[in-house]
Amino acid sequence: MKIIVIGATHAGTFATQQILTEHPDYNVTVYERNDNLSFLSCGIALWVGNNVSDPNKMFYSSPDALAQLGATMRMEHNVTAIDPDAKTIAATNLVTGEQVTDHYDKLVFTPGSAPVIPPIPGIQSERVFLCKNWTDAKKLHDNAQSINSVVVIGAGYIGAELAEQYALSGKKVTLVDAFDRVLAKNFDRDITDRIEALYTKHGTVLALGQKVTSFTTAADQITVITDQAAYTADIAVLAVGFRPRTELLQNQVDMLANGAVITDAYMQSSRPEIFAAGDSAAVHYNPTGQDDYIPLATNAVRQGILIGKNIAAPTERYLGTQASSAVALFDMTLAASGLTAAGAAARGITVDSVTIEQNYRPEFMLTTTPVTASLTWDPTTHQVLGGAFYSAHDVSMSANMISMAIQTKMTIETLSMVDTFFQPNFDQPINWVNAVAMAALEKAKQAEPAI
Secondary structure (H helix, E strand, O other): OEEEEEOOOOHHHHHHHHHHHHOOOOEEEEEEOOOOOOEOHHHHHHHHOOOOOOHHHHEOOOHHHHHHHOOEEEEOEEEEEEEOOOOEEEEEEOOOOOEEEEEOOEEEEOOOEEEOOOOOOOOOOOOEEEOOOHHHHHHHHHHHOOOOEEEEEOOOHHHHHHHHHHHHOOOEEEEEEOOOOOOOOOOOHHHHHHHHHHHHHOOOEEEEOOOEEEEEEOOOOEEEEEOOOEEEEOEEEEOOOEEEOOHHHOOOOOEOOOOOEOOOOOOEOOOOOEEEOHHHEOEEEOOOOEEEOOOOHHHHHHHHHHHHHHOOOOOOOOOOEOOOEEEEEOOEEEEEEEOOHHHHHHOOOOOEEEEEEEEOOOOOOOOOOEEEEEEEEOOOOOEEEEEEEEEOOOOOHHHHHHHHHHHOOOEHHHHHHOOOOOOOOOOOOOOHHHHHHHHHHHHHHHHOOOO
16 A cells, blocks of 8 residues: 655654554655654753753654655655645655655645744744744754843743743743733633743743734844834744644645644544644544644644554544643643633633642641642533643643543542542642542532522
């Protein structure tokens, strides 16, 4: 069978590995526009802050590794057209300019995403940097040594991490976002208020609730102009989000409104011979039961593996995602899975929520520290829909526990009594996850109508 893989960041790399592991006799050709693959871009901010031992270790595979499995690698080849009826693709060799035509029996469409670059006057300045791939990473790392100030535009995970690393490196930092909170799509205000205080403590100017309207570049600085103020720095970094890179399949397969390819549970598009995964594809978001666009490496890896398992025939179903994630900022851990209260409201979903705070381990220990835990649930079914955690203690794995609760459709009653161990070095007799579920159950009981 002839397989063509378009794009090899995470989904394409894992799909290729899995296909050739299960079907070593298949003819697999990989087309990738870059000269590298499998770059872990989530480590860019850490590298900018000199917290990476070796940047070469930010790659977990290579063209040679896939070739050794049996893949034909077409690196630095840009696919320019797909003809689903003829089952052919056209590509350009970016080194030689040669035009290539190839055919497939099945197509693995994993080109990933592109950074959102709004059509704002002055945005093409050489002092505006992106934070997406290996090339962007090298530029940001190299100039971090010489700059004294930076405006980071976008306060999602990428922008938040970059702003933190620049601040810890002694740079003058301004963090701009159109939302009125840092990490507004990831956490509710009871957590974002606390992390915003830490940004301010470390000298970061928070320009929240402001939209960038233009950029003005001088000889050695750039001014970011918003609808409320102007901020001048040595560079600006644009981190306002990503869009699926799916133009090649436009009007050829079913897509979400933003262009993400919709797949079935076996990663097949509306044309079954075309598989899609990663940042170019939609995911099934379990907290809502709907298709959604959530570009995360964890989603890409699982979807890529499933393509390999299902390439010959539908075999293993996609379990969906809870969009679990975590980030460390200013020595604090923030972790979440599923819906926040704000996220539910934005989607028109009715939820209830509760937040508690308790020390992570008993007060008789020489040291302890508080954990803030939040939980959201369906007020009718009591099904767990999301949870979030914040602490100086490493509470990141708690998000995985909430993820399991959502995936298995656990109720707050069940979560409150799930068996969790107690040992004074690690937690309380009632673990904070059980405790926040108990608080949810108590709130739910109070909301019940009197008989």
